[in-house]
Amino acid sequence: MTSRTLEIWVGIFVAAGLAALFMLAMKVSNLAAYQTGPSYEVTARFEDVSGLKVRSPVTMAGVRIGRVKRIEFDDEALQAVVTLEIDKRHNRLPRDTSASIYTAGLLGEKYVGLEAGGEEESLKPGDRIRLTQDSMVLEKLIAQFIAKFIEDKNP
Amino acid sequence: MPQPFCHAFVIMNETPLVRIRDLHYARGSHVIFAGVDIDIRRGTVTAIMGPSGTGKTTLLRLIGGQLRPDRGSIEVDGQPVHRLRGKALYALRKRMGMLFQNGALLTDMDVYDNIAFPLREHTALPESLIRTLVLMKLEAVGLRGARHLMPSQLSGGMARRVALARAIALDPMMVMYDEPFTGQDPISMGVLVRLIRTLNDALDLTSVVVSHDIKETRAIADYIYLLSEGKVVAQGTSEELEQSDSAWARQFLHGEPDGPVPFHYPAPAYAEDLLAGEEAA
Amino acid sequence: MTEALRQLGLVGLGFFQRLGRAHLLLLAILAGVPPLFLRFSLVVRQLYSVGVLSLLIILVSGLFVGMVLGLQGYNTLVDFGAEESLGVVVALSLVRELGPVVTALLFAGRAGSALTAEIGLMKATEQLSAMEMMAVDPIRRVLAPRFLAGFLAMPLLAAIFSAVGVIGGWFVGVGLLGVDDGAYWSQMQAKVDLYDDIWNGVVKSIVFGAVVTWIAIFEGYDAVPTSEGVSRATTRTVVHSALAVLGLDFVLTALMFGD
């Protein structure tokens, strides 16, 4: 084998390896999600955010419009403060938009779903979403259900 | 002060190129050298002869600094090889060529690249000049036409001639030949014998030849050392050995089966060994 | 009894001596690596034998491993109605574990054993000695380029393995079993993290590549210079590499994902 063909083969190999790395980064992982365009932040307070993580999606009408940026705990109010990062293009969300924590599928990941209200005025950067509904915790639901069931049986 | 300079010059010329004193070397419990003194004078062809397994190859490796003696000193061109390390040792080795007993060609390159190897590693010569040099060396060993063969395509004798061409590629001050004649047909043998002598005289080399071929060796060697059982048992020019009354020299030069040179590797007495086998059974 | 203890001591002593020699050799090799960037053609030649020649087995194995993951993952997930997550299962298994580990095992069998045999035979046929006598340091001229090539080739091979595996899983899941194409990729992208998963997988493959190449080169260089010695050394390369890779995988996984 001449050294020229050998070098070409090595070139093909290295190119294939780099292409594979590139594919893993761009197509397989969430690198694309890191590159958010310009965005603005709003906050929401919840009693319970179990299962929600930083970078969980924020959706409206089932379409992803942002992601969770921070989750903090407010010592005063004993609540979770979630900072949402929302794409700048969607800057006309009504002020009385509500936020709920949902689960994708029965056991899937948690995400924040927004529902539009009816006000004219829209949410501005730094605003707080007032209406929130907490994460559904399966254990709690089951416990409630059983308690109710027993109550119904023995009135 | 021309006087002392002159003196020094003479002394330098007189000191042997290789000077071995009181060399001791053992492999585990097997003693290979027990006090060997050897001088190899500049510009001569010196032959080292001795029965198989006496340590001739080992001696060449000690001179090349690949092995270190247990005791004694080895000086090459005034430098203590047995104490050299790293750069200094490599600098010295650039001036030594060695022909290995089995050729030791690099099997992943063809004949041409094998001979070009030391040139490419140690010089920054342009490829055209390297080509000229390589073809010159190949012509000298009669294998210019075989330059595109891979080492696996060479016969043993051809491989050794290629290795010889490689050993002299850097025009060293000294070349060590480990059995250059084995496996050569009578014609190439004759060519090799003459080649070693011619190279030695034309390039002002010093040559060390290890060989079993008495006739050829005697034809080119200026001085001969006979080794056996870890010692130098006889030495001298070809004629001196011929006339010496040393039993060693007589037996070796004439290939007699009986004499002081042992044919056997050290072992307990034969009968004892056989009986021991019976007892064990 | 004392004899048995003595044997045990000898074995232990031998083990630590070999370990010491291996580390000294590694230091010498590493010292020989920087000058290679001035003579990169030496490394390119080795990249061919270590990388290009391993490419086929990596491509084929990656494809089939991905396809099996697609099939098995689908069968398990479909019971929970979660077959949309197939992409996540395939991609995470590949980039975190199977990519680096299986590639390293194949690499040990394909490239590592070849390295050991080649270096061992060069030693047995006195080529290394001959180089020394030509004032060429075989550690720098022969071992260092091979080490660097193995070090560079392994992460690339592992990446190719994972990428091809993801495509294999896609082929089975989306192409044959009817998982939604969009869900396969979007779920994957939502759950696979660039740093936690991809980068940690690359780190694993770099570590495995260095260790396997080191073992292969040491075994060759330390081999008893006979045909039997070389064949034993080749076997040892494969066995020791496999053990080292699996052991290190546990340690690295615990360090990376065990928080």
Ligand SMILES: Nc1ncnc2c1ncn2[C@@H]1O[C@H](COP(=O)(O)OP(=O)(O)OP(=O)(O)O)[C@@H](O)[C@H]1O
């Ligand atoms: N690696 C080794 N380990 C142990 N003993 C060795 C080793 N190499 C050589 N020997 C021993 O050293 C002695 C000398 O070997 P050497 O190869 O120098 O002999 P030689 O004189 O060149 O023989 P020949 O003429 O057959 O080539 C032999 O008896 C051999 O048994």
Ligand SMILES: [Mg+2]
């Ligand atoms: Mg010999």
